Amino acid sequence: MSNSEQTKKPGMTMERRRSLTGWLFLLPGSVLIVWMSFYPMVRAFLVSLMRGKPTALEYSEPLWRNYQYMFKDKVFLTSLKNTFTYLIIQVPVMLVLALIFASLLNQKDLKLKGLFRTCIFLPCATALVSYSIVFRTLFAYDGFINAILVKANLLKEPVNWLNDPTGAKAVIILALIWRWTGYNMVFYLSSMQSIDYSIYEAARIDGASPFTQLTKITMPLLKPIILVTAIMSTNGTLQLYDESVALTNGGPANASITMSHYIYNTTFVTSPNFGYAAAMSFMILIMVAILSAIQMKVGDKR
Amino acid sequence: MKKLLAVLLALTLVLSMSAVAFAAEDGKITIWTWDPNFNIASMKIGADMYHVDHPDVEIEIQEVQSEDIETAVAQAAVAGDLSTLPDIMLCQDNSFQKMVINYPEVYTDITDKYDFEGFGEAKAAYSTVEGRHYGIPFDAGTVVAAYRTDYLAEAGYTVADLTDITWTEFAEKAKEIKEKTGKPVFCTQAGSGDWILIMIQSCGASMFTEEGAVNLKDNEAIKAAITVYADLVKQGIILETNSWDEMIGTLANGSVCGTFNGCWILGSIMATADQSGKWDITNLPSLEGIEGATHYSNNGGSSWAITQGTDVDLALDFMQLYRNVDFYNAILPTTSAIATFAPAKEAPNYTAVNEFMGSPVFATIVEYGMSVPSNITGAYYYDARNAMATAITNYINGADLDSELAQAEDTVNFAMGF
Numbered sequence: 001m002s003n004s005e006q007t008k009k010p011g012m013t014m015e016r017r018r019s020l021t022g023w024l025f026l027l028p029g030s031v032l033i034v035w036m037s038f039y040p041m042v043r044a045f046l047v048s049l050m051r052g053k054p055t056a057l058e059y060s061e062p063l064w065r066n067y068q069y070m071f072k073d074k075v076f077l078t079s080l081k082n083t084f085t086y087l088i089i090q091v092p093v094m095l096v097l098a099l100i101f102a103s104l105l106n107q108k109d110l111k112l113k114g115l116f117r118t119c120i121f122l123p124c125a126t127a128l129v130s131y132s133i134v135f136r137t138l139f140a141y142d143g144f145i146n147a148i149l150v151k152a153n154l155l156k157e158p159v160n161w162l163n164d165p166t167g168a169k170a171v172i173i174l175a176l177i178w179r180w181t182g183y184n185m186v187f188y189l190s191s192m193q194s195i196d197y198s199i200y201e202a203a204r205i206d207g208a209s210p211f212t213q214l215t216k217i218t219m220p221l222l223k224p225i226i227l228v229t230a231i232m233s234t235n236g237t238l239q240l241y242d243e244s245v246a247l248t249n250g251g252p253a254n255a256s257i258t259m260s261h262y263i264y265n266t267t268f269v270t271s272p273n274f275g276y277a278a279a280m281s282f283m284i285l286i287m288v289a290i291l292s293a294i295q296m297k298v299g300d301k302r
Numbered sequence: 303m304k305k306l307l308a309v310l311l312a313l314t315l316v317l318s319m320s321a322v323a324f325a326a327e328d329g330k331i332t333i334w335t336w337d338p339n340f341n342i343a344s345m346k347i348g349a350d351m352y353h354v355d356h357p358d359v360e361i362e363i364q365e366v367q368s369e370d371i372e373t374a375v376a377q378a379a380v381a382g383d384l385s386t387l388p389d390i391m392l393c394q395d396n397s398f399q400k401m402v403i404n405y406p407e408v409y410t411d412i413t414d415k416y417d418f419e420g421f422g423e424a425k426a427a428y429s430t431v432e433g434r435h436y437g438i439p440f441d442a443g444t445v446v447a448a449y450r451t452d453y454l455a456e457a458g459y460t461v462a463d464l465t466d467i468t469w470t471e472f473a474e475k476a477k478e479i480k481e482k483t484g485k486p487v488f489c490t491q492a493g494s495g496d497w498i499l500i501m502i503q504s505c506g507a508s509m510f511t512e513e514g515a516v517n518l519k520d521n522e523a524i525k526a527a528i529t530v531y532a533d534l535v536k537q538g539i540i541l542e543t544n545s546w547d548e549m550i551g552t553l554a555n556g557s558v559c560g561t562f563n564g565c566w567i568l569g570s571i572m573a574t575a576d577q578s579g580k581w582d583i584t585n586l587p588s589l590e591g592i593e594g595a596t597h598y599s600n601n602g603g604s605s606w607a608i609t610q611g612t613d614v615d616l617a618l619d620f621m622q623l624y625r626n627v628d629f630y631n632a633i634l635p636t637t638s639a640i641a642t643f644a645p646a647k648e649a650p651n652y653t654a655v656n657e658f659m660g661s662p663v664f665a666t667i668v669e670y671g672m673s674v675p676s677n678i679t680g681a682y683y684y685d686a687r688n689a690m691a692t693a694i695t696n697y698i699n700g701a702d703l704d705s706e707l708a709q710a711e712d713t714v715n716f717a718m719g720f
Contacts, residue, residue, distance in 0.1 A: 053404055055379050073716060074709070140548050141541075142557075162544040163492050165699075248544070251493040253695035268373055270685040270717060272404050274380075 048278035057275060066279035076280065078254050079262040082169065086258070087237045090173045095229060097181050099222075102188035103214055108197065117189070121182040128179075132246035135175045136162065165255035168248045172256055175243055180236070184229045191225045192218065227299040231292045238288050259284055329359045331613075331620055332388035334366040334374075340569060341392055341440075341604070344633040348623045351632065359616070368394055368604075372401065379405040389612040390621070393437065395428035395603045396683050402431045403681040409436045410608040415618055417625060424676030425642040429605045436607060438621050442640040443564035443603030444671040445500050446583040446663075448571060453559040457482035465584040466597060469501075469530045472587040476539045479559055488534075489558040491549050492542035495691035496601060497562070501527035504599035505592045506675030509686040514678075516686055516718065518711040523592050524690070525703060530589065532698045562586065564601035565667045568659075569638045578658045585670060598673040603642070640667050682718055689713040 048066055050057040060066060070076050104110070105117055123131065138144045139161040146158035161167040195218065203213050219226070241260035244250055250257030250265075259280065267277040335341040342363055349361040366374070371391050378386050387408065393401060402409045413435045418426055421439045429437025449461055457479040464475065476487045490497055502508065507523035510516055518524060534540045541558060543549045552558045553567075554574050561567055571581055585597035606624070608617045623629045630641040631649035646652060647668035656663045689710035697703045 054376060055382075055405065055407060069716075074713060136545060140544060142548075160542070160544070163542060249493070251544070251695070253493065253692040253699075265688070268369065268376065270688065271400050271681040272376060273717070 044278045045282060047275055048282050050275040051273075052275070054272050054274050060275065066276045067283070069276065070280060070283060075254055075257070075262060076259070079257045079259045082254075082256055083238060083240065083258050085169060086173060086176065086240060087234060090176050091230065091233045091237060093173075094177050094181050094233065095184060095226065097177065098184035098229070099188055099214075099219070099226075101181065102185045102192055103218055105185070105189060106192045117186075120185055123179050123181075124183045126179070128242035129246045131179055132175065132243050135171060135178075136247050139167075139171050162248050163252050165252060168252060168256040172243050172247055175247060176237070176240075180233070184233065187225050187229050188222060191222055195221050223299060227295060230295050230299065234291050234295070235288050238284055238291075329616070331359065331361045331390060331617060333361065333363045333390045334371050334388045335363065335392040336365060336367045336371075338365060340566070340637050340639055344637045344639050347633050347636070348620075348629055351626075351629060352620055352623060359620070361620070364388065366391075368392070368397075372397060375401060375405055375408050379408050384408060384609060384611050387609045387612075389609055389617045391607055391609065392440070392604050393429075393607050395425075395443070395605055396679055396687075398429045398437055398605060398607070399431055399679050400681045400683060401607075402429075402436045408607075408609060410610045410614055411436060412438070412608060412614075412618065415614070416621070420625070420644050422642045422644065422671055422674070424600065424674050425603065425605075425671075427676045428603075428679060429607070437605035438608075438624050439605050439642045440624065440639070441566065441603050442642045442667065442671050443566065443600045444640065444667050444674060445504075445563065445586055445599040445601050446565050446568070446667060446670070447560065447562050447586050448567065448581055448583045449560035450556065450577075450580055451582050452580045453483050453485065454479065461582045461584050464587075467587050468590045469587045470590055473530075473534060473537070473539065476534070477537060480537075480539055483559060485557060485559050486541035487539050487559045488562045489541045489543060489549050489552045490562070491546055492544055493691045493695050495687050495694060497531050497540075498524065498527045498690065498694060499687065500562070500586070500599045500601050501530070501589055503675060503677045504586060504596050505589055506594045506596075506677065507592070508678040509683070509690065510678045510680050512678070514680055516682070516711055516714040518686065518690060518693075518714070519704065519707040521707075523589065524707065526589050526592055528694055528697060528703060528707075531694065535698055564603065565640055566602060566638070568663070572638065572658045579660055581659055582661065583659065583663055583666065594675065596673060596675060598670050598675070600671075600674045600677075634664060638664075640664055640671075642671065644668070644672065682714060685717045686710075686714045 047057065049059055049063045051060040051065065052058045062068075101120055105113060105120075110116075140146075141158055141160050141163075145161070146155070149155040150158060159167065161171055199217055200213055203217060208216065239260050240258040241264065244256060244258040244261040245264070248256040250261055263277045263280050266273050266280070333345055335345060342365060345363050349363065352359065352361065371393070374387065375391075378384050384407075411434050413433075416435065416438060418435060422442070425439045425442065426435065426437075429435060429439070447464065449464065451461060454460060454464075459475060459479060464472065467475075479487055499509075502521070502523040505523045507521060509518060509521075509524070531540070535542060541552065543552065550570050553561055553571060556577070561571070568583075571577070586599060588595040588597050606621060608614055608621070625643065627643075627646050627649050630643060630646035631651045633639050634649070634651040641647070647665050652664045652668060653662055655661060690707075692713075693703075693706035693710040696706050
């Protein structure tokens with residue numbers, strides 16, 4: 001009895017010591033996350049319930065006043081609509097393109113693979129603001145795109161792309177696709193490389209066309225990674241800011257303003273309203289959470 | 303490797319500590335401002351002049367963009383730690399009241415500490431909140447209409463034909479100029495609302511009432527201004543560009559006949575040396591049928607603020623420069639920053655004929671400046687400006703003006719209702 005107790009005891013302390021060491025290693029990271037990330041989140045939530053001057057915030061009456069106001073705010077509703085327009089058009093187009101590029105570049109007998117991969121990935125290495133400015137210059141009234149289209153007789157006179165509600169949105173979507181397709185392609189490419197080539201060979205012997213191979217072999221096997229990229233892109237698009245500011249400045253008449261851009265305006269451009277801005281950012285959080293939940297439900301059948 | 307890291311760490315530590323020691327030193331003035339060719343250049347000249355009598359005061363001028371200064375003020379005020387802010391910082395006139403009203407703990411009330419005699423009244427009003435002064439006026443934003451005289455001659459016009467006219471007369475003449483030269487007469491940035499604000503201020507009207515309530519939908523001056531503007535845009539007399547640099551580009555390329563803006567635009571015009579002798583300025587067309595309409599207005603300009611908790615006396619001693627005619631005289635040739643301090647117009651550089659423009663334009667502008675009616679900005683200026691710009695764009699694209707302005711007023715009231 002006492003013997004077994006004695007053999008048990010050191011085992012317990014050993015285990016406890018081990019888990020203690022584990023916790024000790026986790027501690028610095030956890031403390032930093034709680035302090036730098038969770039604490040500000042909680043504070044931001046509290047601020048989202050407040051109103052008043054930035055340095056004299058008070059809890060509003062009723063508490064959810066800021067959230068209530070959001071649905072009456074025409075500019076916010078416009079920005080919401082714009083952001084979802086970007087999301088619905090841009091994300092699917094981009095992911096499909098990324099998938100196509102990835103499967104093209106995954107061909108075994110393709111020459112200069114490295115060069116093509118670099119070319120498609122390169123846009124990702126450009127800074128958000130600088131590429132936005134390049135696009136703005138390209139699509140300016142006397143810019144490159146207009147010059148080409150007019151010279152090629154596709155247009156009679158130059159189009160003021162960025163001063164047209166639809167044109168401005170289209171340019172932003174185009175810019176986003178250019179910037180992010182390569183990024184998503186890399187994810188697909190890396191997981192495609194883990195698919196055994198013999199599967200494709202077997203399929204080809206059975207007479208499967210390249211398209212069937214893509215839809216019946218590649219896509220099902222890539223499902224988890226497609227899900228990840230879809231969630232990341234959705235999240236990124238809902239928080240879109242740089243393009244709206246640097247490319248179109250939200251114009252014309254708020255036709256291309258995004259939610260994050262509007263939040264920035266409420267905080268720093270117009271008379272500051274920290275409480276309302278915080279409430280709007282929590283709205284984005286809720287939307288990202290809901291959309292991700294839906295995507296997980298649809299995409300992950302495990 | 304480890305050693306190198308340790309050395310690097312120690313080095314950063316020492317450096318950051320010495321930086322702290324530096325900031326705490328007495329007799330140092332830190333200044334935040336933007337634009338190396340304008341504000342920074344003039345502050346550098348000012349610092350040199352101050353050093354003649356005060357050789358041991360260190361003056362550090364840092365380039366910080368206007369919006370970054372506003373963000374930094376917000377952060378410092380909310381954190382309750384003003385030590386991150388400089389002693390003196392520049393603030394856009396249109397933002398000044400917004401900043402003081404929202405962050406009163408940052409700005410020093412200098413009403414009884416600085417002499418405001420001689421500064422244009424409309425200018426000083428931008429940095430005044432409830433009768434108290436918080437800013438020292440700097441550059442004028444007096445609006446000028448600047449024309450390419452060679453293009454006008456091509457169409458058979460002179461600048462005199464476009465002086466002291468109304469907008470209707472302008473539209474007729476501009477149409478002919480456009481037909482004959484094949485170029486738009488003016489160029490402006492789309493969706494900025496600049497023109498409308500210039501036009502309504504020329505009548506002494508504002509987007510707000512004296513009591514601070516928003517006044518858009520029943521504002522005759524705004525309606526008249528928007529109608530005139532939209533008509534000129536539709537006729538192609540005004541070209542709307544999407545960005546500021548694109549607009550400056552049209553001036554440099556000579557693809558428009560002129561510009562209509564705050565007098566600081568002359569800096570950009572004079573930067574293109576090959577256009578020397580081809581420009582001249584005049585006053586603006588006036589709005590017809592609006593009470594108090596004049597040919598003078600204001601767009602832009604900024605004023606200096608002094609941070610609370612710093613060595614205010616030292617900062618104010620330095621800022622006496624802005625009551626010194628020699629200073630304004632010295633900065634004019636390199637920066638073309640035009641004073642709002644009335645005695646400066648007698649300075650030799652002001653009365654001299656400007657080579658580029660062919661006339662003493664700067665004295666003319668100071669004179670225009672004295673006739674500019676003042677307007678009301680308040681804390682919600684940018685809210686109203688953004689809402690109005692939306693209304694203008696929608697109106698140009700075919701919406702109904704009255705309902706657009708009513709909606710803009712709702713938007714501002716919404717923001718004010720928080």
